[in-house]
Amino acid sequence: MSEGQPASELEPVDAAHGPACAIDAVLSARNVSKCYILDEVMVNALRGVDLEVCRGEMLAIMGPSGSGKSTLMHIVGLLDHPTSGVVEVDGEDVSGMEPNQLASVRNKRIGFVFQSFNLLARTTAQANVELPLIYAGVSGSERARRAKEALERVGLGNRLTHMPNQLSGGQQQRVAIARALVTEPSIVLADEPTGNLDSRSGIEVMSILQGLNDAGITVVIVTHDARVARHAQRVVHIQDGRVVLNECVENRILASAEEAKLERDELTEDDLGGLSVNARVGA
Amino acid sequence: MNLAESFRIAIRALAANKVRSALTMLGVIIGVAAVILLVSIGTGVQTQVTGSIEGLGSNLLFVFPGDYGGSGGGGGPGGPGMSIRKQFNLDDAQSLQVRLGTDAIVVPVIQGQTSLKHGSKDWRTSISAGNESGMEVFSATLAKGRFYNRAEVVSGRRVILIGATVRDQLFPGQDPVGRVVAVDGQPFTIIGYFEAMGGSFSGDQDNTVYMPVTTAQQLLGSKDISSIIIKAVNADNVELLKVRVQQALKPKFKDQFTVFTQQQTLGLLSTLLGTLTAMLAGLASISLLVGGIGIMNIMLVSVSERTREIGIRKAVGARTYDILSQFVIEAIVLSVLGGMAGIIVGAGGAMALKPWVPAEVSPWAVVLAFFFSAAVGVFFGVYPAYRASRLDPIEALRYE
Numbered sequence: 001m002s003e004g005q006p007a008s009e010l011e012p013v014d015a016a017h018g019p020a021c022a023i024d025a026v027l028s029a030r031n032v033s034k035c036y037i038l039d040e041v042m043v044n045a046l047r048g049v050d051l052e053v054c055r056g057e058m059l060a061i062m063g064p065s066g067s068g069k070s071t072l073m074h075i076v077g078l079l080d081h082p083t084s085g086v087v088e089v090d091g092e093d094v095s096g097m098e099p100n101q102l103a104s105v106r107n108k109r110i111g112f113v114f115q116s117f118n119l120l121a122r123t124t125a126q127a128n129v130e131l132p133l134i135y136a137g138v139s140g141s142e143r144a145r146r147a148k149e150a151l152e153r154v155g156l157g158n159r160l161t162h163m164p165n166q167l168s169g170g171q172q173q174r175v176a177i178a179r180a181l182v183t184e185p186s187i188v189l190a191d192e193p194t195g196n197l198d199s200r201s202g203i204e205v206m207s208i209l210q211g212l213n214d215a216g217i218t219v220v221i222v223t224h225d226a227r228v229a230r231h232a233q234r235v236v237h238i239q240d241g242r243v244v245l246n247e248c249v250e251n252r253i254l255a256s257a258e259e260a261k262l263e264r265d266e267l268t269e270d271d272l273g274g275l276s277v278n279a280r281v282g283a
Numbered sequence: 284m285n286l287a288e289s290f291r292i293a294i295r296a297l298a299a300n301k302v303r304s305a306l307t308m309l310g311v312i313i314g315v316a317a318v319i320l321l322v323s324i325g326t327g328v329q330t331q332v333t334g335s336i337e338g339l340g341s342n343l344l345f346v347f348p349g350d351y352g353g354s355g356g357g358g359g360p361g362g363p364g365m366s367i368r369k370q371f372n373l374d375d376a377q378s379l380q381v382r383l384g385t386d387a388i389v390v391p392v393i394q395g396q397t398s399l400k401h402g403s404k405d406w407r408t409s410i411s412a413g414n415e416s417g418m419e420v421f422s423a424t425l426a427k428g429r430f431y432n433r434a435e436v437v438s439g440r441r442v443i444l445i446g447a448t449v450r451d452q453l454f455p456g457q458d459p460v461g462r463v464v465a466v467d468g469q470p471f472t473i474i475g476y477f478e479a480m481g482g483s484f485s486g487d488q489d490n491t492v493y494m495p496v497t498t499a500q501q502l503l504g505s506k507d508i509s510s511i512i513i514k515a516v517n518a519d520n521v522e523l524l525k526v527r528v529q530q531a532l533k534p535k536f537k538d539q540f541t542v543f544t545q546q547q548t549l550g551l552l553s554t555l556l557g558t559l560t561a562m563l564a565g566l567a568s569i570s571l572l573v574g575g576i577g578i579m580n581i582m583l584v585s586v587s588e589r590t591r592e593i594g595i596r597k598a599v600g601a602r603t604y605d606i607l608s609q610f611v612i613e614a615i616v617l618s619v620l621g622g623m624a625g626i627i628v629g630a631g632g633a634m635a636l637k638p639w640v641p642a643e644v645s646p647w648a649v650v651l652a653f654f655f656s657a658a659v660g661v662f663f664g665v666y667p668a669y670r671a672s673r674l675d676p677i678e679a680l681r682y683e
């Protein structure tokens with residue numbers, strides 16, 4: 001996707017109900033609620049959320065902290081169970097599944113990217129990326145090949161044997177993205193992927209996620225940051241456990257353009273103000 | 284995911300925490316080594332003691348004053364000083380010899396303690412005294428010189444034969460035969476010395492001097508003797524001889540004497556030492572158990588320390604079984620590696636102790652210790668592993 005491509009191909013949609021996917025939904029949540037008890041206080045994290053993620057789109061789930069956006073991601077990512085409601089992955093209802101079946105669905109169809117990277121310590125980048133393939137029962141040589149391929153795809157082909165503590169935050173997050181990709185999942189779920197990164201690494205990571213989406217992978221980003229959300233094609237706003245707004249992004253930010261801008265700024269030793277980047281891309 | 288993969292993951296996890304893994308293994312190493320070492324020493328002592336008794340020949344009868352409760356009652360050969368109503372004397376031995384005739388050789392025996400002095404050196408030692416047939420019943424082998432003869436026994440001559448330890452202490456590197464040594468202040472002529480026999484459960488058998496029984500009576504100022512040892516000329520007659528000895532002594536001593544055959548003594552000692560060995564093994568097993576609990580501790584710590592790791596693994600598709608097998612295998616690898624190291628340490632230690640302590644590495648102890656350590660690993664590894672495998676992925680990921 002090149003700079004200047006209009007992001008307004010999508011029509012603005014009804015706030016309460018997401019757009020019905022024209023082709024098919026990778027993920028869908030219908031009337032999902034989640035309550036849990038925290039320190040003897042009942043918390044209603046989600047109160048009847050409907051969400052559809054269309055195949056091939058890049059979606060942002062946005063909301064302030066405590067809005068329930070992470071809980072929603074955990075539920076659609078099958079890491080957590082809804083109190084009520086239905087979750088479907090690739091059209092398949094997962095409500096009645098055993099923990100081991102859920103593990104298998106996560107393994108094959110979902111890739112996760114977390115704010116805090118969640119790489120195995122004292123384990124090489126390549127071994128980290130191989131991890132899902134081990135549980136998928138892929139043979140050793142095939143694993144190594146695919147892990148190398150995935151790491152090359154995120155620009156870390158020369159860091160195969162580095163341990164997480166020998167990598168920068170941005171590089172660690174790229175290893176995590178490679179791990180999410182390596183099983184060729186239907187969807188990549190990223191929870192605040194830039195939350196622990198400096199702005200430059202954040203831009204790199206967003207650029208990679210956009211690149212993946214361009215290559216046809218469905219990407220969902222959970223964020224509280226409106227700027228990060230504007231990298232997506234569509235944003236679902238969540239507040240107090242409800243979807244309050246569902247909008248298409250106009251003037252989508254393209255991370256590749258920001259990267260190019262950063263390089264230019266570095267050459268002239270300019271200040272890397274977020275506003276100037278914003279203004280430029282928005283212009 | 285297959286078993287080989289689980290193994291690789293477990294090894295990698297253990298290698299990532301080398302110090303902790305080594306310390307955990309230490310408990311198992313000590314436990315297994317202790318079991319093997321103690322059982323080896325136990326069996327070694329047992330073999331040596333029964334061997335040395337068997338070495339006397341299977342045709343000996345031991346007659347002790349006092350009622351030890353027939354064949355069973357426990358208690359072995361006792362020295363003087365036990366509370367016994369009626370002691371034997373030389374006449375009893377003499378009349379037994381007359382009764383038994385040429386079927387048996389009767390040796391009256393005195394055992395006691397004394398001190399020797401040669402030059403400026405004092406040395407405490409035990410006395411074994413008998414008659415001229417003493418060599419038939421004492422297990423020592425003459426290295427040089429001669430045993431005392433009948434004339435010397437009859438006249439109570441001050442002649443003495445010394446054991447290897449006594450010789451080493453008083454006459455290091457010299458030939459003691461013909462030299463004079465002071466026994467309890469009285470001069471004795473050394474007429475021979477014995478070869479070393481090695482240690483035994485009852486102390487140093489080589490720290491003994493041998494003299495005529497009459498001489499010992501004078502020395503100790505008593506007409507009593509400690510016991511009577513009878514050697515059957517024909518080994519097949521031992522049981523019959525036992526009955527005849529009992530009949531002969533009954534009129535004078537009533538029930539206040541006990542006749543042991545060598546088989547009985549052997550059986551008694553064997554049972555005793557067997558029990559001792561089992562007790563040692565039991566004590567050592569406690570340390571193995573403690574080692575196992577150490578493994579459980581570390582695995583529990585490891586589970587909570589690696590809760591996040593478990594969360595990550597589950598998020599990317601690990602099933603309950605994968606997590607369970609990973610942690611169980613970690614525990615087994617720890618305990619089996621520890622077990623093997625323990626076998627090396629224990630068996631090596633037993634070998635190294637051999638010059639001083641009779642030790643015999645018994646294969647069953649090695650096999651038992653090894654399987655016990657593996658079982659410890661499984662047993663104490665399963666609970667933490669089960670806990671780890673049951674963790675909810677999101678709970679595990681949230682864990683700080």
